[in-house]
Amino acid sequence: MPGKAQNQHGRYHHGELRPALIEASFGLLAESGLAGFSVAQVARRLGVSTAAPYRHFPDRDHLMVAVATQAAIELAEQFGRAVAGAGSDPAERFVVTAGAYVRFVGTRGAGFDVIFAGDLGRLQNAALIDAGRRLMDLLRELAEQATGQDHGTCLTLVGQHLVAAHGYVRLYADGFFRNQETIDEIADLAVSASRTLLRGTPAG
Numbered sequence: 001m002p003g004k005a006q007n008q009h010g011r012y013h014h015g016e017l018r019p020a021l022i023e024a025s026f027g028l029l030a031e032s033g034l035a036g037f038s039v040a041q042v043a044r045r046l047g048v049s050t051a052a053p054y055r056h057f058p059d060r061d062h063l064m065v066a067v068a069t070q071a072a073i074e075l076a077e078q079f080g081r082a083v084a085g086a087g088s089d090p091a092e093r094f095v096v097t098a099g100a101y102v103r104f105v106g107t108r109g110a111g112f113d114v115i116f117a118g119d120l121g122r123l124q125n126a127a128l129i130d131a132g133r134r135l136m137d138l139l140r141e142l143a144e145q146a147t148g149q150d151h152g153t154c155l156t157l158v159g160q161h162l163v164a165a166h167g168y169v170r171l172y173a174d175g176f177f178r179n180q181e182t183i184d185e186i187a188d189l190a191v192s193a194s195r196t197l198l199r200g201t202p203a204g
Contacts, residue, residue: 018056018066020046025067030109033173034117039063065125068117071110072131076138078104083142094146095194097139098165099187105169106183112162147201160197165190 024045028037039060040050057063082100086092105111115132136158143154143161168190171177177186 017046017048017052021053021056021063022066022070025063026071026108026110028109029067029114030107033109034113037064061119061123064114064117065120065123065128067110068115068120069125069128069131071108072115072128072135074108075101075104075111075115076131076135079135079138090142090145091195091198094139094142094161095191095198097142098161098190098194101162101165102169102172102187102190103183105166106172106186111166111169113166146198148203149201153201157197157201161194164193164197168193 021042024042025037028041028045032041037060039053039057042063043050043053046052053063057066078100079097082096083093086096101111115128115135120128139158139161140151140154143149143157144151147154147157149157168186169183172183172186177189
C-alpha cells in the first residue's frame with residue numbers, strides 16, 4: 001500500500017519528497033532487509049534522481065535515523081493496540097507484544113535491528129533516542145506488571161522476549177518456516193515462546 005506522500009504509481013506528490021523517502025525506505029527494508037538498503041535504491045523506487053534524497057538527508061545514516069524514529073513510534077502504537085486488546089491479565093498484556101512485534105517487522109521491515117542500529121547511535125539524534133527509550137520503557141513496565149520483579153530482572157526478560165520475537169520474524173523472512181505460511185502463525189509462535197519465558201521468571 002503506498003504511503004500518504006506517494007500516489008498510486010509509487011511516486012511522490014510535489015513538495016512531499018522527505019516523507020516519501022521515509023515510506024519508500026520501509027518498503028525496501030521489508031523486501032531486502034538492511035543488507036539490501038541504499039539511498040540509491042530508495043530513490044529509484046520513487047522515480048527520482050539518486051541525488052534528490054540528499055537535499056533532505058546528508059547521508060544514508062541520517063535517512064535511516066528518520067526511518068528508525070518513525071519505526072519506534074509506529075511500533076509503540078502497535079504494542080499499545082495489542083495490549084489494549086489483551087484484556088486485564090498482566091501476563092497476556094506483556095506476551096502479546098511479541099506477536100505485535102512479529103507482525104510489525106513482517107510488514108514494515110524495520111525492527112530493533114534498525115531502531116537500535118549501532119551505526120546510528122553515533123549521531124546522538126534526540127528524537128530517535130527518545131522514541132527508543134519510550135519503547136523500551138513501555139515493555140519494561142509491562143514486564144514489571146506481569147512479574148513484580150525488579151528493574152534489572154525485567155530488562156533481562158524484555159531482552160529475551162525481543163530476541164525470541166526478532167528471531168522468529170527473521171527466520172520466517174529467510175524461509176525457515178515452511179509449514180507456517182502466514183505472518184500471523186509466526187506471531188502466534190512468538191507469543192507462545194514469550195509465555196514460556198515468562199513462566200521461567202519467578203513472580204515478585
